[in-house]
Amino acid sequence: MSQHRLVNPLVRNIRALKRVALVRQSVRIEEEIKQGMKKPYNEVIDVSRDNPHATGMKPMSFVRQVIASCIYPELIDSDKMPLDVRKRAKTLLECIGGSVGCYSDTIGIPIMRDSVSDFLTRRDEGVPSASGKIFITHGSDHGFGLLLTMLVRGDRSPLVGVLTPVPSQDFGNATLVASGATAVPYYLDGQQGWRLHTEELQRALRSAREVCDPIALYVINPGDPTGHVQSRESMEEIIRFVYEEKLLLFANEDHQDILIGEGCMFISYKKVLAEMGSPFSDAVELASIHSASKGFMGEGGLHGGYLELVNFDPSVQIEFDRLISLLVLPIIGQLALEVMLNPLQPGEPSYEHYQEHIRETLVHNVTRAFEVLDSLPGISCEPINGGASMFPRLHLPHTAIHQAKEEEQLPDFFYCSRLLEQTGLCVCPGSDLGLPEGTYHIRYKAPPTLNTNVFIILLLLFITSPYLQSENRPVSECLNFLKLPYN
Amino acid sequence: MSQHRLVNPLVRNIRALKRVALVRQSVRIEEEIKQGMKKPYNEVIDVSRDNPHATGMKPMSFVRQVIASCIYPELIDSDKMPLDVRKRAKTLLECIGGSVGCYSDTIGIPIMRDSVSDFLTRRDEGVPSASGKIFITHGSDHGFGLLLTMLVRGDRSPLVGVLTPVPSQDFGNATLVASGATAVPYYLDGQQGWRLHTEELQRALRSAREVCDPIALYVINPGDPTGHVQSRESMEEIIRFVYEEKLLLFANEDHQDILIGEGCMFISYKKVLAEMGSPFSDAVELASIHSASKGFMGEGGLHGGYLELVNFDPSVQIEFDRLISLLVLPIIGQLALEVMLNPLQPGEPSYEHYQEHIRETLVHNVTRAFEVLDSLPGISCEPINGGASMFPRLHLPHTAIHQAKEEEQLPDFFYCSRLLEQTGLCVCPGSDLGLPEGTYHIRYKAPPTLNTNVFIILLLLFITSPYLQSENRPVSECLNFLKLPYN
16 A cells, blocks of 8 residues: 555654764764774764763662662572662562563552652652652653643644753654644753743743644753753742743753752752742642653663653543553663662661762763863853753854855764764764754763763864864863873 | 643543453552451452563573673673573673663664564574564554554544454554554454454455544454464465555564464464565565563563564655654663574573473463363363463353443453452453453463462352353362362
8 A cells, every 4th residue: 555645744744863863974983993994993982862871881789789689589589789789679579579571550660659759758858749640651751752642632733832942852853743742942041051031931932822832831950951950040930931821831850860060959840839839839730750861870771760740630630640551661660760769878788889979970070071171172161060961062163164064064963973983972963952053062971980081072172173263272271181192 | 721621632532441440459459458458368360461470470590690680790790690691691781882771772772673683584484584674662562653653643534443353452442542543343253263254354344444544454463362373374365355455464473482282383474475475475564563571581571572564665664764763762671672582592501491491381381271261160261372361251140240230340340350359360351352242251361380370260260150150060070170179
């Protein structure tokens, strides 16, 4: 039959990301290396996405020991594993029916909802959390995907719109488009640490209303890839905005556990909402997500997350329950999530190593990477207060922009593709995150180890001379800073 | 805002499964047991779904050892694991970027497509398989879900229809409805081992064309829950049917590795199609799925599967590739799939145990369970040739049917709910699998160990006296067969 007539037009609307072309280029390069072709590097380092384990981040031993013991329970009875690991694995194994091969209930393994609810109540210093309003997911995207499946139908006219921050990654592009909604961009302020201005939200909403039916505002806090952490005042402004404009509030709080800036604190939207009191606390409909894929766990391959609904209409939640009844959830991701929500406490045998790992891995290295990056000629970077992504601006010279256009490429992609070819380093062009022409950025997930960081920054530096402006800062100055020779 | 106006009507169309009510009943019962309420049993045994690990099936040690070693790589260097385990884990770990915490590529970890393609070529004795036409998934439902997302759009009028076998589980209900398609039932012949008759397909197609735009025929072989295994002749008839009627063919071949009947063989639709030659082999568009969740692995909690497309229009496959570019796949399920596709070979240290496990677990116990079940008064069962589900018919007496109707319940659900309350055994009512009123069945996944089987059958027996007809076979005769006292 002619299938082509069948193809869902929404699928055709999915925008191809440039990153995909870079991944293909990486595969080709690695194939060439394998076949013995000489390159100035031995492997491709991919820092283009939030995938820390792929760039050398070590997983937390406790998490992995617990999961390995659940997978192969003979380990529980062996002396290979510390006592607290065996104890935790035994408890979890009982909750999942004795085997990780069991299907999970559609609402998650029995303890999960309570675990999330206890975690949220602790985190929000007593703001109550009901386990019936918590939904276990494959990860953050999945949570919003479910919400959008419930709220959006492809044939609605005008289209359903979701106000989405720029820069930000896949959500605006993929999950949204596939559901039949449309992303309405609002722009974060790249001159002021990627802050969100309410005036910009108002402008975006006005222009959205001309082309679609905007139903929700999507915020990411701490920002990804921007590293911005919202202040309480800014969050209150946003809550007032969605209240007045009768929008749902979708909060991606995936990076809540990585805080870099000194004195920087994470406050959840749920807490701010509760503390603002009536009429906001009873009226604003909030959906918030978190997962073990991002944040300090970085266990992207394991797939565990949750979604919490606040103030959702009970009749709508019945429909959501119905949709959830179709879910089949992977067990391993839930185990990772459980350990993330209930980390080791002081006094438990594995505690020391665990805490040290978090501290060392995250804060120190991200801070250091930012300092070095911002010192490079031709590159500038807004401060990183949370999360672990860098989003530096490239000051591309006119010659590079001109050459890119001659080759019919976006200038940022042109830079990324050249960088990958010449150094084996794969970063993501800012245009993939929705940034319009005019300024050029790259997304770069700071690898957790200092050595890898310094190495990557050196690679960025090598490409600097031909393609980036010097901004009066000679290369030698940066090398001096790095205390490494330039050869 | 009033969210209710937003709710996607497709979500409202999702039919609530009675099994969900039984699961809730189970939770309530277990809570009561925990609180010390006296019951004639200590726990609920749930055999209502294909979830063998939940009913005591032991996972294959090799699979779990490999995965545990990938999760916690310190095990690779230890003497805790056999040599072949450590070797396999090392190879796999290299393929996934060194950590199970890494995100997988959207087409799966690099070796996966080749692994599947090699497996298929071996299985189909040389029928070629291209890795570019293979898509790694979270499991079978996910594969069809993706296909339906590509092919179905909610607002198409008339609705897109998929001919779906009855009895069969979730697919007809959930994945399909959520995509906006409609399931058109065709009925398998419960008098003849649940065979599929082409005349019934023609009847179903004619009636479908009055209400929707039927685009595909969905078949399950080996049958689930029916245990029927299609003959080559029957498959050829079906291929001719879809060719003539210009339908896509969706083949769920999830249970291909569990063959029970003596001399029973599995042949894939792809192989039959290839061997039928032109015009069929070039024209019939086939999508086939398999997974590690069902079959002899039964690793439902781990989520690994694949989908193969045959003869799909290249321009349509481009759209499918675009859709796939949104995927984020769990790593652990892919590892389970890889071990399933490349099982141990004779001579490898862990081989003996592995083979023995498969043989003992599956064939012997399913055969035994069938024999006993079919001998019970008030229950009859068609032969099981493949898969591990039982789908016995209940000969409910009029008094039981009458009582069910008085309580406004479906008679099969009435039986299941009573059985659960009185014995702690949870089975699935046939009406959940689409069976219309008139005959009553239960789905019951045969647990893999003989002891559990005998125990469960005894439970079925206890409920027999009040609710099932005796059919002239006294209970004592069955007890004699079981060689167990009736107390």
